[in-house]
Amino acid sequence: MEGMDHGDAGGMPGAAPTVLVLLPVAAGYLLAVRRVRRRNPSLGWNPWRSASFLAGLVLLAVALLPPLGTAAHTDFRGHMAQHMLIGMYAPLALVLAAPVTLLLRALRPTRARWVTATLHCPPARVLAHPAVALLLSTGSLGLLYFTPLYNHAVSHSAGHWLMHAHFLASGCLFAYAIAGPDPAPSRPGVRARLVYLGVAIAVHALVSQAMYGGFLVNIHAPVDQVRQGAEIMYYGGDIAELLLAGALVATWRPERRGKAAGLPRRPEANMTAPG
Template sequence: MREPTTGGLGTVLTVLVLLCAAGAYLFAARRARRRNPSRGWNRWRVVSWTAGLALLAVALLPPLAPAAHTDFRGHMAQHMLIGMYAPLALVLAAPVTLLLRVLPPARARRVSAALHSLPALLMAHPAVALALSTGTLGALYFTPLYDTAVGHPAGHWLMDGHFLLSGCLFAYVIAGADPAPARPSVPVRLVYLGTAIAAHALIAQAVYGGFYVDVHAPIDQVQQGAEVMYYGGDIAELLLAAALVTTWRPQRRSPALPGHPKPAAVRLGPHHLQS
């Protein structure tokens, strides 16, 4: 593994992107409060978004970012922050709901239609999210893909981008605060989360034991990185499970009276969204 050749420029761009993301969210939250003072915008959402960006800053800026290029332990710590901890905080901030609140009605309807499109529904399926977030770890650590990615700055950024996007997708599908048109029931999501926990632990144990691992790094670094993956992943997945359980609101079904039809399902639009 070698040092990145664009470290200074990458640091500046990272800071600018994170600041823009923070500013855009704060501006949208303020606009949402002004549009409807009675509903406002939940301040804990703002805290969650800020915490997610702070975790990304820790992962993508020195001293951790340079270490992630040369030390497998640093890479794994970065992976945990970018792919598991930051996505949960960002998803709990409900950025899509906030976007729908502040957009003009016509644009909000287009965004809502995109969320209901077939590609979006397929991407938001738990099996797809699980394969992209956890399933790709096998391809990363048991093939030459990891060494290829960390050997080039662009490859490392692509790997980090994949960790972030796939982590956000899985957190959104399992316990997202934003509406999901075809989100399964809580018990079904718990099954997928349990599968992710088992697969993540199995991959970490295989990396620790050196079974079919294709990572060119000192053995002690690989084993300690696997420990970071195992224990850090457990904590992140417990936090995700806690976020999921807090959204569980069992529906009380009252028996339908003879001659009274069941109420029809209502499709919620952007103006129905809660913060």
């Protein structure tokens, strides 16, 4: 394979734009936490949620800023490390911070109802389904690495940033659909979500193995870089998906599932006043 030719990718914006985006996002989350705590001191906000959100932003900063952000434009291994951080690890940390729940608590009731109505609209329900999230996140790997799309994307700064945006958005969507603590109107039961997660694990394994063996791969990079990038995807993806599975188990509430399934309540819950 020939070396990576990124064209004008060297003209990518520097560290300042990344910092100027991440810092206001962090400040906005913390200000929302402060507002929620002031509005209802007894309810408050779990500090681990805040720590998770800030950790997600730190992971994004590590991926986008030098030295990794610079190396990713000339080394496929750097790109794959970026892919893992932006598309899998940072989304999980951001989603576990329950940003939608925080937003609903921080907004005024009229605006919160508008957000809730948006979450329940048909397009949002379709996007939030694990099958769609799986297709957008994991399913796009074949299109990216087995067609000329990757080579075209990294040849231009705009294409590279669009690729990052896709990794982050689809990764957040999949983590939200599988194990997000925020409300999701079209989220199926735990067993179904485990199946979707298992499919994602299998697809990641197949793509990384095909990449390692050079089977139908369309990546303009030295063979050793492609193989080591495949190893990063294989092992890094497994760890991220195990963390996602752990988050699914940790956020599972069996009693809620029982009520949703229409199971009979306990006798004391059925006791009502005569009449």
